[in-house]
Amino acid sequence: MKKVEAVKLPPDASIREALHIIDSGAIKLAIIADEENRLLGTVTDGDIRRAILNGKTLDESIDGVYNKHPVVVGIDESKESIINLCTAKKIYQIPVVDKRGRIVRIAMLDELLKPKTRPNKVVLMVGGLGSRLRPLTETTPKPMLHVGGRPILQTIVERFASHGFTDIIMCVNYKADIIRDYFGDGNRFGVNISYILEQKRMGTAGALSLLKERPGEPFFVMNGDLLTNVNFENMLQFHLDNNAMASMCVREYDFQVPYGVVNIENGKIRSIEEKPVQRFFVSAGIYILNPACLDLIPNEYYDMPALFEKIISRGEHAVSFPLREYWLDIGRMEEYEKANREYYKVFE
Template sequence: MKNWKDILIAPETTILQAMKLIDETTMQFAAVVDNTMHLLGTVTDGDIRRGILKGLSLDTPIREVMNNVPICELEGKKASYYKQFMIKRKLKQLPIILQDNILHSVLFSDELEHAIKKENKVVLMVGGLGTRLRPLTEKIPKPMLNVGDKPILETIIESFKNFGFTNFILSVNYKKEMIMDYFQDGSHLGVNVEYIVETKKLGTAGALSLLPEKLSEPFFVMNGDILTKINFEQLLNFHNDTDSVATMCVREYEYQVPYGVIETDNHKLLSIVEKPLHKSFVNAGIYVLNPNSLDRIPKDQFFDMPELYKILMQEKEMVSAFPLREYWLDIGQVDDYEKANLDYNGGAL
C-alpha cells in the first residue's frame, strides 16, 4: 500500500530533489505543503519536465513549477464518489483536504478501486434475439453492438465496476459464443464473469432459476440493452435501507392524448380538457433482489420479472420502487441505437 506521507515536500525543495522523490516512490506525484500541512500545490513528472523545457535549472525551488491550484476534494465523502470524481477528470491521484485547506490524505486510483470492491453479484440478461434491431442484429447479438468505441455490454459492465461491483453473471443464448469469446472470465476488464446458458427462452426472471450457486447478498438484475448513468451504490443502499425484498427502478414516462378528453355524468358533459399530458412511472429494467426472492421462480420455465414482483406483493413482502432521475436509454430499436451513439459522441455517456 502506498503511503501518501512519503510524497510530501516543502516549497523550497529543489527540482532535482523532487525528481528523485518521484522516481523513488514510483507514484509520479508529490504534494507541496508548508510546515502546518496546508496544501500549496502538487507536482507531477510532467510538471517537472515542462519546467526543464523552459530552461529552469535543477536547483530551482519546486514552487516555480508546481500546480498551485491543484484539483482536490473535501474529506468525508464516500469512496465511490471519489472514484467517480477521479474517473471524470482522469486523475490518478487526488489530494483530500479539510475545510481550511489542510491536507488530510491522498487517494490513488488503483488502491481506491481495490478498496471499494463489493461482493454483490450483477446478473445481466443478454440472451435476447434483438428482433427490433434487425438487420443490425442478424450477425451480432444486441449487447455486442458498439456504442462509441465499445460494445453496449462492456459499457454496462464498466458502469457497475465504477461503483465497486465486479462479479458478473451473464445469461446468454442468441449468438452466445460471440459474447463468451469477447468477455471470457472478465479478467482483462478487471472483473469476474460467469455464464448462464439458456437453451430456451426463459424471460427476464426465469434464467435466475439456473444460477450456479446460492447467493448470500442482495444482487442486481438488469437487461443487457440499457445504458444509464445511475449510481448503483445508491440503488443498493436504498434497497437495504428500506428493508426491501425486491426493488424495481422506475422512470417517469409522459404521453399526450391527441384529443380533447371529456368527463361526463351520464348524459351530462362536465368538462373538456384539450390534449392533456399524462405522467406515469414505468419499469426501467433494473432490479435489486434479495436471495430469498429466488424461491418464487419456477425452475427452467419462462417467467418474467413483473410476475415475480406481483407474487411478492401478493405475499405482502416489502417491494420498493426506486425512481430514476439519471440518464437512461433502452436500446430497443434502430432509432434508440442511433440516439445512443449521438449521446455518446455528445458526452452524455
C-alpha cells in the same frame, strides 16, 4: 474527516442545488446550516428520490425534504466510537458539531475499512434476439452492438465495475459464443465473469432459476440492452435503507393525449381537458433482489413483472427507485442511432 463548506446549503436552497452537491461530491450528502453555521439537518440521495415519488419538483425548496434530526457526534467523540455508531446506524458519514450545534466537519467511515470490491453479484440478461434491430442483429447479439465505439454490454460492465461491483454473471442464449469470446473471464475488464447458457427462452426472471450458486447478498439484475449512468451504489443503499425484498428502477413516462378529453358523468359533460398529459412510472429494466426471491421463481419462462406481483401478493416489501439519471432502452433502430449521438456527452 472532510470539510463541509463544499457540501453546505442554506435551508431555502432548492432540491436541484442539493442534487448538484450530492452528485458532484464523494460524501453523497448535503448539509443544511443556518447563517451562524448551526446544523439544521442533512439530505441524501434517498431523501430526494422519495420526495420525487411524492410529487416534488427539482425547483422546490429543500425544506420539508431534508432530515431535521440527523445522527450527530460531538467534537470530542473518539474514532472508535464514531465507527461503532456508523456500524450500528448503518450510515457512512456523521456530522460533527461543537457545543453550540455548529457544524465543524463530517466524519466518514474510513475507506480502508470497506472492501475494495463489493460482494453483491450482478446478473445481466443478454440472451435476447434483438429482432427489432435487424439486420444489425442477424450476425451480432444486440448487447454486442457498438455504441460509442464499444459494445453496449462493455459499457454496462464498466459502469458496474466503477462502483465496485465486479462479480458478474451473464445469462446468454442467442449467439452466446460472440459474447463469451469477447469478455472471457472478465479479467481484462477488471471483473470476474461467469456464464449461464439458457437452453430455451427463460424470460427476465426465469433465468435466475439457473444460477449455480445462491447469492449471499442482495444482487442486481439488469437487461443487457440499456445505457444508463445511474449510481448503482446509491440504488443498493436505497434498497437496504428501505428493508426491501425487491427494488425496481422506474422511469417517469409522459404521454400527451392528442385530443380534448371530455369528462362525462351520467351523460352530462362535466369538463373538457385540452390535450392533457398523462404521467406514469414504467420499469427501467434494472432490479435488486434479495436471495429469498429465488425461492419464488419457477424453472420455466418467467418475467420480472410476474415475480414482483408474486412478491407483492405475499405481503413482502417491494420498492421503486426513481431514475433521474440518463437512461435509454435500445430496442429499435431510432434508439440505437440516438444512443450513438448521445454517448460521448454522457459517458466520456
